[in-house]
Amino acid sequence: MGVGERIRALRRSAGLTQKELAASIGLTESAVRNYELGLRTPSDDQLAAMADSIGVAPEALMDIRVESARQALEVLFRMEDTLGLVPQSDGDSIGLGIDPEAEQAPIMHQSLVAWKRMRDGLEDGTVTPDEYAAWKASFTA
Incomplete structure (x- = not known):
């Protein structure tokens, strides 16, 4: 979009x-x-x-285009540099974690916790898709 x-x-x-x-x-x-x-x-x-x-x-409102795996990786690489986002492995699955030594780690952690809480609400039905979209658009870290 x-x-x-x-x-x-x-x-x-x-x-x-x-x-x-x-x-x-x-x-x-x-x-x-x-x-x-x-x-x-x-x-x-x-x-x-x-x-x-x-x-x-x-x-x-800004245009942030990520249309390929390579573009997504470039965004993640930059997030590693600025926010301390790092890949983590848990058996067969790969996820993302936060390097606690990174300068922006506390803010990033709080932001991800808030996102997880809203996402859980979306999945359990306590948050509507419209409420979730509005939250994402208005969220500030």
């Missing part, structure tokens, strides 16, 4: 029209429409303003 599609989906989820979103951040309705259609690309400042108006984290 590209930036425009994410803007549209999260804007609609927040119950905003293109006109309302545009007015809240000082843009024209056609500018928002062009972003959603992928005809134009919003600046980082515009993305941040839209995210604030929609009530989500700016990262929720």
